[in-house]
Amino acid sequence: MRRILSIAAALAATLTLLAGCSTIQKVVNNTGINTSSIVNGSVKTYTFYNLPENLEELKKLPEANMKDPYGVAALTIAALCRYETNPDDCYEMLNWLKGPESLSSYEKQFIRERLQGKTYKPRSYFQGATPANNYTPRTPYKLTPESNPYSFQQSGWATIWLRSGGADNPRSIKLRQKASTGEWFLNDIQCLSDIRTPANEDPWN
Numbered sequence: 576m577r578r579i580l581s582i583a584a585a586l587a588a589t590l591t592l593l594a595g596c597s598t599i600q601k602v603v604n605n606t607g608i609n610t611s612s613i614v615n616g617s618v619k620t621y622t623f624y625n626l627p628e629n630l631e632e633l634k635k636l637p638e639a640n641m642k643d644p645y646g647v648a649a650l651t652i653a654a655l656c657r658y659e660t661n662p663d664d665c666y667e668m669l670n671w672l673k674g675p676e677s678l679s680s681y682e683k684q685f686i687r688e689r690l691q692g693k694t695y696k697p698r699s700y701f702q703g704a705t706p707a708n709n710y711t712p713r714t715p716y717k718l719t720p721e722s723n724p725y726s727f728q729q730s731g732w733a734t735i736w737l738r739s740g741g742a743d744n745p746r747s748i749k750l751r752q753k754a755s756t757g758e759w760f761l762n763d764i765q766c767l768s769d770i771r772t773p774a775n776e777d778p779w780n
Contacts, residue, residue, distance in 0.1 A: 616722060621649040623716040626656050629664045630671055641758035645720040647672060648735040648748045651761050652700050652718055658686065659694035674753060674760030682764070689767035699739040699770055706741050709773040721745070733759065741770030 627633040633654065638646030654668035665686075670677045690696060695710040703713030720735045727733050731752045736745040746766035750759045774780045 616724060617645070618719060618721040619643075619645040620717055620719045621646065623649075623653060623718070624714075626653050626716060627668065628657060628661070630667045633668045633671065641674070641760065644733040644735055644750045644752075644759040645722070647750055647759045647761060648720045648737065649718045651748050651764065652697050652737065652766075653716075655686075655690075655697035655764070655767075658690050658697070662687075669761065669764075672761040674751075674758065676760075686764070686767070693769070695773055696739075696741075696767055696770060699741045700737045700746075700766070704740045706771045706773050706777070709775050710740065720748075732762075737766060739766075739770050741773075742768075 621638065623636075625632075627636065627650075633639060633650060636650065638650050641647060651669070651672055654665055654672060657668065658665040666678055666683060669686075698704050698710045698712055700718060701712030702717040702719070704710040718737065720737050722733070722735060726735060731754065733750040733752070734747050735750060736747050738745045746768060748761065748766055749763035751762040752759050
């Protein structure tokens with residue numbers, strides 16, 4: 576009996592230690608606060624007081640140092656929001672986020688098709704944006720990218736997840752790291768699938 580109790584106590588201690596390894600990191604934009612550590616299972620929150628409208632504004636943001644994959648994912652969503660009013664500016668920002676590569680014709684067509692008549696999709700990832708308020712985020716704009724145990728499974732690659740106010744499951748953005756500089760760049764936008772219809776477009780509302 577004593578041996579069983581000892582084993583149970585050791586197991587409980589191990590589980591407590593593992594639970595303590597789960598890291599929650601918050602990054603607030605325009606405050607100078609940043610973290611460079613990468614931990615599977617992390618959650619980071621980014622605050623944008625204004626969304627970038629062009630490449631020059633994007634480059635001025637702290638996350639534009641491209642050292643933080645969560646930050647690059649956040650910048651990708653911010654850039655996609657620009658598509659609604661100026662697709663060319665959106666593409667220019669995404670091209671820069673792609674780093675050594677640029678958007679292919681197929682990728683531009685994919686974005687056009689996914690956002691045609693549904694430009695609310697990128698906004699849905701900001702806190703406070705729901706179908707009921709037509710995906711109108713609270714201001715300042717807050718994004719919370721996260722990772723899971725498989726996000727950094729392959730060296731030099733990352734899959735960062737974001738939660739939409741119009742979907743039950745998180746959607747992803749794939750990133751690739753440039754070995755010579757350690758910078759992370761956008762590789763694949765996987766977060767533009769359909770979500771719930773906003774209230775002002777729902778015929779059943």
